[in-house]
Amino acid sequence: MVIPLPDGLATPTLVVDPDVLDRNISQMAEASRSQGFALRPHAKSHKCAQIADRQLRAGARGLSVATISEAEIFARVGVDDLFIAYPVWLDADKTQRLRRLADDVVLRVGVESAEGAQRLGKAVRGSARPVEVLVEVDSGSHRTGVRPHAAGEVGKAAADAGLDVAGVFTFPGHGYGHDAQARERAARDEERTLSEAAQALRDLGIDVRVVSGGSTPTVGRWRPGEVNELRPGVYVFNDATQLTIGTCGVEDLALVAAATVISVPAPDRFVLDVGSKVLGSDRSPWVTGHGYLPQFPQGTITGLWEHHAVVRLPEGVRGPRLGSLVAVVPNHICTPVNLADELLVVRDCEVIDRWQVTARGANT
Amino acid sequence: MVIPLPDGLATPTLVVDPDVLDRNISQMAEASRSQGFALRPHAKSHKCAQIADRQLRAGARGLSVATISEAEIFARVGVDDLFIAYPVWLDADKTQRLRRLADDVVLRVGVESAEGAQRLGKAVRGSARPVEVLVEVDSGSHRTGVRPHAAGEVGKAAADAGLDVAGVFTFPGHGYGHDAQARERAARDEERTLSEAAQALRDLGIDVRVVSGGSTPTVGRWRPGEVNELRPGVYVFNDATQLTIGTCGVEDLALVAAATVISVPAPDRFVLDVGSKVLGSDRSPWVTGHGYLPQFPQGTITGLWEHHAVVRLPEGVRGPRLGSLVAVVPNHICTPVNLADELLVVRDCEVIDRWQVTARGANT
CATH class of the missing domain: 3.20.20.10 (Alanine racemase)
Structure with missing residues (x-):
């Protein structure tokens, strides 16, 4: 499991592992510094003041943004x-x-x-x-x-x-x-x-x-x-696309969507309460489903609706029980973050902080 | 053009034609009534108190919702x-x-x-x-x-x-x-x-x-x-998927994303400042691109990123000028509405109201 999920989460919700996040940030900062590149990470991937702050403290010269409204929001929090x-x-x-x-x-x-x-x-x-x-x-x-x-x-x-x-x-x-x-x-x-x-x-x-x-x-x-x-931009969290194209490993995944099993219609199939309104619908030609399941790496999300993800398992692989928590790594992290109002920060199975997605919806 | 767009819109933004909306609502209400069906429209498509109110006044018995939080929000506005x-x-x-x-x-x-x-x-x-x-x-x-x-x-x-x-x-x-x-x-x-x-x-x-x-x-x-x-649910606005599968006509489209032409790299190609963070990325197997362009029905959005839509035109079709406004009908209306904080209501090329998307992000 990538991020061990605390019981009692109100699912679906996005969960961040702060230690993996910090490692991703410092590795990129160090790699840039050692090769003599200035680093100006793209903030559209996280839209979050706390993460911007970590990037700047690690040595980023400034931030890249996609829109005037993103710039306004990061200026307001001191960038x-x-x-x-x-x-x-x-x-x-x-x-x-x-x-x-x-x-x-x-x-x-x-x-x-x-x-x-x-x-x-x-x-x-x-x-x-x-x-x-x-x-x-x-x-x-x-x-x-x-x-x-x-x-x-x-x-x-x-x-x-x-x-x-x-x-x-x-x-x-x-x-x-x-x-x-x-x-x-x-x-x-x-x-x-x-x-x-x-x-x-x-x-x-x-x-x-x-x-x-x-x-x-x-x-x-x-x-x-x-x-x-x-x-x-994406390197702070990484995602299922980066995993598939080989630019990160499972241990570098810093964000998952926590979901609950709401239906087990058959032994080879279960349904999660997470859909395109949380995961986004992005799907590059290289990924095999609508997200990656660290607990069920052989599972494939074959169907994604707004509030449902249908997961198929190969024969003989045991699925989760009704009501259990399952983590989903989104295909492309930038769009799910932009759907969320906040990110839960989880360490040792405990929610230790909640970060507002300050620049959510800042599209103009 | 479906909804004539006023100059000076801060794009990208979602724009609603209240007259088409009202016609869609009353036609569905009348069709249900005349055939003896109770109507309980799905509010996940609009997430908007003003539209719920119109549906109920037209005779809907109540609303359908997808989540407890959607129910809480509509209960709070009086449903x-x-x-x-x-x-x-x-x-x-x-x-x-x-x-x-x-x-x-x-x-x-x-x-x-x-x-x-x-x-x-x-x-x-x-x-x-x-x-x-x-x-x-x-x-x-x-x-x-x-x-x-x-x-x-x-x-x-x-x-x-x-x-x-x-x-x-x-x-x-x-x-x-x-x-x-x-x-x-x-x-x-x-x-x-x-x-x-x-x-x-x-x-x-x-x-x-x-x-x-x-x-x-x-x-x-x-x-x-x-x-x-x-x-x-979708019938209140309709969308490019409904248009493609033939359940509505162009005249029944009540919502578009207003976008600005930010680049004209070649005569057969232009780029709009609207992407998956406004339109969503939903794409059923039946649609031919990432949205429908009423002003350029022969155009196809061949590429969609978070803040860019690349439109291709057939040879000989004249494209828009840099800086002009272009309307895009989303493939699937439920996800773009859930990305927006408000909908602009436009009649006769004037913004006459702004409706908050009250239940945006209500996923738990």
């Missing part, structure tokens, strides 16, 4: 160095909010279009502190981000708009491959495209200080060199 | 007749909470095991009002619920535990088939298994008053007869 790793589009409301942020904290924002850069420049003109921008590059995910050679054009627009162009960033989403080779290739793509983009900025006379990459699967796969900042 | 359509397993905390509910409202609870019924009986012994139970039957979803012939055994345990056994219920989840025949078959399975289960209770001398079936896809497909209560 003073934030990177909105997103090509934010500023309407009237967001312009005002971003401007307030720029006055309050050391702020860095992603851009990937000349128009976006111009709006950002207008929004923060005359702010109390200069706002840095990083140009987003597509390293192979084909989501947002420009091709590396086009980084110059966006960087120039940003500089013309009065912004401090500090460098480039990317998200290597294609690193979520089942095999180590895919992750290796993604890490190489990352290095190559970031280098090309950085060069495109240098060609314009821009002093490139930040070259930022990396999600949990590709971290640790770079040769120190051009890339100088990491932005992993 | 006094609630069915927890779930085989609730009572630990110490839930025992206390359920007992308080039983004192406060007309309460009905699902059971599907003798042990569950015994615990429930103990929990509500001596409560201010008698608690009714319905035995859950598996009509083909193979989730929770007993086979119809086993309903007698569970019903007897419930009666022996001092509970008022009022009847049987089922969830015809296999009605979510792509073709009308699948829905027709699911409706027949529902009728047949509910009838058999009701008979099993009658054979024990139990007066079966409630025979409750039905989710949005199978509603309207029954011959009035044994089934006498409906529990649809």
